[in-house]
Amino acid sequence: MFTVYNVMKILLLRLPINSACKIASVGGMVSSKFYFEWLVRYPPLGLLYYGALLKQKGHTVKLLDGELMGYTINHITALAKQFNPDIIFSSVNIYNPQFEFETLKVLKDTLRCHIIARGHFPRLYPEETIVNKQIDFALTGKGFHSVIDITDAIEKKVPFENVKGIIYTDNGNIIKTANEEAFNFDTIPFPARELIDNSVCTTALSKYDTFTTMTASIGCPYSCTYCVDRYIPYQTRSIENVIAEIEECINKLSIKEIMFLDSTFTIDRNWCMHFCNEIIKRKLTFAWAIRTRADLVDDELLATFAKSGCISIHYGIESGNEQILQNLHRNMSLSQIKTAIELTIQKGMEVLGFFMIGNEGETTETVHDTMRFAQSLPLHFAQFNVVFPMPPSDTYERVKKKFGVDIWLEAYKGKNIPPDSCKPPNSTLSLKGLDYFANKAYLMFYLRPKQLWRLLTFKYAPYIAIRIFKILLIHIKQYFKRLSITPSSK
Ligand code: SF4
Known part of the structure; x- marks a missing residue:
């Protein structure tokens, strides 16, 4: 009808x-x-x-x-x-x-x-x-x-x-009411990017104007204990559909750089190879970046990524201790991580590593293992996050069971939360200690002569300097734009 x-x-x-x-x-x-x-x-x-x-x-x-x-x-x-x-x-x-x-x-x-x-x-x-x-x-x-x-x-x-x-x-x-039905990504229209000023979208590590984000798949079939994306059924869009959105971005909005926000971009290797070959075949000129696991890349795949315009890969590394990786159900080894990062660098791409401080079973020694491992890798950038139990992850459910409180609800209601419930149940470090170690990890990673030299001589160093200046300009422009808005009389 x-x-x-x-x-x-x-x-x-x-x-x-x-x-x-x-x-x-x-x-x-x-x-x-x-x-x-x-x-x-x-x-x-x-x-x-x-x-x-x-x-x-x-x-x-x-x-x-x-x-x-x-x-x-x-x-x-x-x-x-x-x-x-x-x-x-x-x-x-x-x-x-x-x-x-x-x-x-x-x-x-x-x-x-x-x-x-x-x-x-x-x-x-x-x-x-x-x-x-x-x-x-x-x-x-x-x-x-x-x-x-x-x-x-x-x-x-x-x-x-x-x-x-x-x-x-x-x-x-x-x-x-009843849950809404599952959706097929390919049947949904492309995001209406014309509704926003795309020139204000960027990241400190973007290289080009104009930047946007995109999603080629959702969910993840892995089972890391702290993760929330694993509860979303894995679904990939068709290559034609993603390519059509990329073409729309390039042709209508002059987009030059795309960050794919997929939880794990390289789950389907075959899909990735065909996707890259389609970009090459159609001569689509844009830079792109992805997030993935280190055990889901190989020499040929990385070479094809680089050839088709991928300039940056963000790897979830999480810990530099094998036992902690096992506790998190990561199912990968430190040597696999090292190999993947070295291969990515060899292909001329930028590499960012995500680490977590305060993992399941974390001790002072394992935190130091993570710091040492981060420093041993030829990473361009590293991000050290303090772990918070996120609903509905396994970690969160165990915290809820152990302390009998839902920390997010308690925080919402303005109640005092037991500090120990804001971290995985079997981490022996205090919250203050975790913050201290995260900050220390940053300082020890970035303030090394070797790392400073790596960043200074990095082919994208000038781009990043320009980007930081551009973000400052965006803020100045927005400040004046906000001044022109007549405040509400309410
Ligand atoms: S952490 Fe990454 S690999 Fe693990 S389940 Fe989540 S999205 Fe998948």
């Missing part, structure tokens, strides 16, 4: 990162706010997918990105008032839900519109989300079907119980 959709005004919202955000330690030495505003300025890909789906149905869509544009609640309220939306879809992050709910309350009090929460927090804690009166609905899944169905139901004023993948209240009763 042919469905007629009427035009609604829909605002997609990514709220700014709260500077008081507590239990999110990204990168050890830097705050989450600094990390996302200065180092990793990714576009809001999930919201851009919603934008594409809603535009396809004829709705008028606007996106406000508080994170990338540095907007305060006053800026967001003023801009939202000008647009006067019928519906707001807002991300609610697990890191600072309290702040985001407060911000959405201000919007609800100012604008007479439906507010729909989506993202990590509503997916993990739907009941806790919907008890906030300013939230009319929350999406309990990825939302690629629900976003259209709920918009249609609001527009046509039909009952909501048939919309899958939502939670709402009716006469004080919480109604949670």
Whole structure:
């Protein structure tokens, strides 16, 4: 049957990162706010997918990105008032839900519109989300079907119980509908990147303007204990579909660099080889980067990656101790990691290694093993994260069982959390100790003459210097742009 959709005004919202955000330690030495505003300025890909789906149905869509544009609640309220939306879809992050709910309350009090929460927090804690009166609905899944169905139901004023993948209240009763159906990535339109200023998207390690992110697959079939992506069924897009999105990015938006955000890009070696050969065959000129496991690359694959424009590989290394790698169910050896990194460097690509401090069974000795291992590798960059148990990982479930508290919920409610529950159950180091070691790991890795020389003589060193200057310019430009926004009278 042919469905007629009427035009609604829909605002997609990514709220700014709260500077008081507590239990999110990204990168050890830097705050989450600094990390996302200065180092990793990714576009809001999930919201851009919603934008594409809603535009396809004829709705008028606007996106406000508080994170990338540095907007305060006053800026967001003023801009939202000008647009006067019928519906707001807002991300609610697990890191600072309290702040985001407060911000959405201000919007609800100012604008007479439906507010729909989506993202990590509503997916993990739907009941806790919907008890906030300013939230009319929350999406309990990825939302690629629900976003259209709920918009249609609001527009046509039909009952909501048939919309899958939502939670709402009716006469004080919480109604949670059936889960939304699985989606086929190839049937979803490409993210509506035209909704944002792509020139403000970049990372401290990007080489070219203009930059964007993309996803060629979701989920992961491995079973690392701390990981949340393993619970998402692995699904790859077709090569034709990914190539078509790349061509759209190059031709319509002059994108020159793409970071693939797949959890593990090289799971399907055959897919990767065909993908690279298609890039070469079509003479697509763009730089790209991926994240993967060190045991899923080989000489031929890396050579093909480099030939087709891959300039950087980010490896999840996590620890320099074999026993810790076993505790994490990583199923790979230190020698495999070393070989993969050396091969990647040989092919002329940049290499970044991710390490975790505070792993399952971590001791002072194993942390030092990790520091020593990081320094023994010819890495260009290393990132040392302090481990936080993330729901619904194994680590998180064991912490919850051991301490009888859900740390994320307790933090959301503003309660005091037992410090030991913010780290894996069998780590003997204190939280303070973990921070100390993460910072020490950075200093010992980067402040070595050998590493400084490696970075200074690295072929991309001038690009990175230019990039840092450009990020500064973005912030200056945005400062003046924000000045031109008339504050909301509310
Ligand atoms: S950590 Fe990486 S390899 Fe392990 S399950 Fe998660 S995505 Fe897969």
